[in-house]
Amino acid sequence: MSHIPRSPLALRPARAIVAGLFAALAACATVPAAPPPPVEVGILAINDFHGAIEPPRQSVFMPAPDGNTFGVPAGGAAWLASAVDALRAGHRHSVTVSAGDLTSASQFASSLFLDEPAVGAMNLIGLDFNAVGNHEFDRGRAELLRLQTGGCDKHTRREPCAVEPFAGARFRYLAANVTTESGETLFPATGTRTFGTGAGAVTVGFVGLTLKGTPGLVLPEAVAGLTFDDEADAINRAADSLRAGGADAVVVLVHQGGRTSGDPDPQGCDGLAGEILPILDRVSPKVDVVVSGHTHWAYVCERDLPGRSSPLLLTSAGVYGTLVTDITLTIDPVASRVVAKKAANVIVQSVPYTATSGVRGNTDLVPRFEPRPDVAAYVARFVEASKSFSARKVGWLAGPATRAGGDASREGGALGNLIADAQLAATRGAGAQIAFMNPFGIRAPHVLDPDADGALTFAQLYQIQPFNNELVTFSLTGAELKAVLEQGFDDQAPLQALTPSQGFAYRYDLSRPIGQRIVGMTLNGKPVDPAATYRVTVSNFLAQGGDSFTLFANGRDAVRGAVDVEALQGWIASKPARRVPDENRNVDVTPN
Structure with a gap:
């Protein structure tokens, strides 16, 4: 086929189209772009x-x-x-x-x-x-x-x-x-x-x-x-x-x-x-x-x-x-x-x-x-690796010991009593007369629930007390002891009634002014003498002012002892199974 050249007139429509396209593009360039959406x-x-x-x-x-x-x-x-x-x-x-x-x-x-x-x-x-x-x-x-x-x-x-x-x-x-x-x-x-x-x-x-x-x-x-x-x-x-x-x-x-x-x-x-x-x-x-x-x-x-x-x-x-x-x-x-x-x-x-x-x-x-x-x-790898520790039977308890109310509770319950008793027993050699457990230091699941034969495993104890705190025994006067207990109800931190060991009891009234809410303390049935000196055991966490109980730091003649979970293990290690101490040792007498 021979090539037939186009005349200049034949090119005009194409030129017009191109010119139109450029004009359209120029017009578009002046339209602002849509803003990005949220x-x-x-x-x-x-x-x-x-x-x-x-x-x-x-x-x-x-x-x-x-x-x-x-x-x-x-x-x-x-x-x-x-x-x-x-x-x-x-x-x-x-x-x-x-x-x-x-x-x-x-x-x-x-x-x-x-x-x-x-x-x-x-x-x-x-x-x-x-x-x-x-x-x-x-x-x-x-x-x-x-x-x-x-x-x-x-x-x-x-x-x-x-x-x-x-x-x-x-x-x-x-x-x-x-x-x-x-x-x-x-x-x-x-x-x-x-x-x-x-x-x-x-x-x-x-x-x-x-x-x-x-x-x-x-x-x-x-x-x-x-x-x-x-x-x-x-x-x-x-x-x-x-x-x-x-x-x-x-x-x-x-x-x-x-x-x-x-x-x-x-x-x-x-x-x-x-x-x-x-x-x-x-x-x-x-x-x-x-x-x-x-x-x-x-x-x-x-x-x-x-x-x-x-x-x-x-x-x-x-x-x-x-x-x-x-x-x-x-x-x-x-x-x-x-x-x-x-x-x-x-x-x-x-x-x-x-x-x-x-x-x-x-x-x-x-x-x-x-x-x-x-x-x-x-997770299974670590659970399996823990079994050699966790499954060991380390003690016996004659029923479940619980701390009711979870983290919102200010009471230690029977579980707090049990821990305080264990800490007192472990530090008698340092002269301990009273031991205290802070309820907020008792961790999940807030219960020691033994098997049918009363057995407890190390894992159960460790879950309750996982911090490996050392026990510290020191001297406080009766007046200083009252001042420490008052700190649990001073509105400077969540209310927390320290759980005492067997033989010690106290009463508190939240309707009274701050600093005057402890209305009675007894040791072995006798009123605590404000001027007398008492040997007190707590964890080193509390002893250094933890949980806002800063006045424990005033303790004198301090002696360090066992790790807390080891003290609990020792307390429940013998048979027959340890009794669950469910008596109320810190009594709320606030009027309704």
């Missing part, structure tokens, strides 16, 4: 896990359709992993956080191995940030730093890396209000995560910190050289820094909390009270959400506070990984602010168990989760 970010939050790698035989109580309440068996690291995975699937963007006490006061299989299993389980689950809590400091600064960085350096009585090498936490500890001798924070004050790209990207900043009263809750040598600053001041400094650095939202992870009243409801906020409230009253409007802990309570609250255009969202997920708080933030990347927020506590329903009140079975009213295989296998 970005939703999921924040999955826990608190007070306490090394609960196995199902903790705990229930989350919730309203039933008939108006009553019922308990749902919950918890266990493998089930928690599945719950977190399910919640992540509902968010395009998410981050997983903890508000402290991830470790210590833990289950036997975690505590025995220095909570390396708890950290390892959280690595598998995909935790991003953990605020330090008071229990993070139980084994001291060096051991806490080892949990972050890994390694096998020994800082405690127990051997690290006993099961496998320990690489440390892949998540980041945060400590905005804990400063070292150099004035730097022990861990970073803040962390950030950015989601999306370009103009549609948003950054969420996290502030992590513990309660300023932490030094009163751990051994002094564990926090030597550290300073614990005011919570609200630390939060506001960190929030300013995060906003200045471009954060579009600020989430606080604080190991302090509150309690609600009325019927149990993990979604409720009725009658919220507690030490978290004065902190919230001073928190900057730059903070969008506060994830709290410490009280082992579950709630979802919206707090209207001065200077805020929208309520502050406050949450807590109870204890032992039995709940996960599913928080959704809707963030406008153009305005650089949160435009909507919501939260719900999700029960980590796991395996049924038998409680003292009967079987706690599963329910279809909330989702059921299967254990995630990799986490289950990981």
Whole structure:
């Protein structure tokens, strides 16, 4: 075929089309681009896990359709992993956080191995940030730093890396209000995560910190050289820094909390009270959400506070990984602010168990989760390794000894009596006449429940007393003894009636003024003489002012003795089985 050239006239339509296209493109260039849409970010939050790698035989109580309440068996690291995975699937963007006490006061299989299993389980689950809590400091600064960085350096009585090498936490500890001798924070004050790209990207900043009263809750040598600053001041400094650095939202992870009243409801906020409230009253409007802990309570609250255009969202997920708080933030990347927020506590329903009140079975009213295989296998390695310690029968008891009321109780009950009696017996050689046990030092499951033949295992004792505190015996006058007991009711900390050993009893009246609430003390049936000197035994934690009983530090002529759990083991080691001391030794005579 021959080539036929086109005339200039034939090219005109094509030129016109091209010119039209350029004109159209020029017109489009003048139309502003649509702003990026809001970005939703999921924040999955826990608190007070306490090394609960196995199902903790705990229930989350919730309203039933008939108006009553019922308990749902919950918890266990493998089930928690599945719950977190399910919640992540509902968010395009998410981050997983903890508000402290991830470790210590833990289950036997975690505590025995220095909570390396708890950290390892959280690595598998995909935790991003953990605020330090008071229990993070139980084994001291060096051991806490080892949990972050890994390694096998020994800082405690127990051997690290006993099961496998320990690489440390892949998540980041945060400590905005804990400063070292150099004035730097022990861990970073803040962390950030950015989601999306370009103009549609948003950054969420996290502030992590513990309660300023932490030094009163751990051994002094564990926090030597550290300073614990005011919570609200630390939060506001960190929030300013995060906003200045471009954060579009600020989430606080604080190991302090509150309690609600009325019927149990993990979604409720009725009658919220507690030490978290004065902190919230001073928190900057730059903070969008506060994830709290410490009280082992579950709630979802919206707090209207001065200077805020929208309520502050406050949450807590109870204890032992039995709940996960599913928080959704809707963030406008153009305005650089949160435009909507919501939260719900999700029960980590796991395996049924038998409680003292009967079987706690599963329910279809909330989702059921299967254990995630990799986490289950990981936990099983440590449980198996602990069996040579845990299954040993070490004593006998003629029935269950309990501390009723869980962590909310100020009484030690029969279990507190038993421990105090054991500590008195173990220190008679140092002249001890009285021993005291602090109820809040009795850890989960708050019961020593022997087998049918009355036998108890070492694991059962260790779960109750996992801290390896030494007993200390010293001298106090009767007047000093009264002043110490008054500190349990001075409104400076949660009410806590020290549990005395057999032979000592006291009465208290909460209607009387602070400092005058102890209305009677007797030893072996005789009134305590204010001027006389008495030999008193407590743990070294209390002896150094722990749990706000600072006046124990006035003790004189101190003698150190056995480790607390060893004293308990010795007390119940002989047959016939030890009687359960269920008498009431500290009597509340407050008028109704």
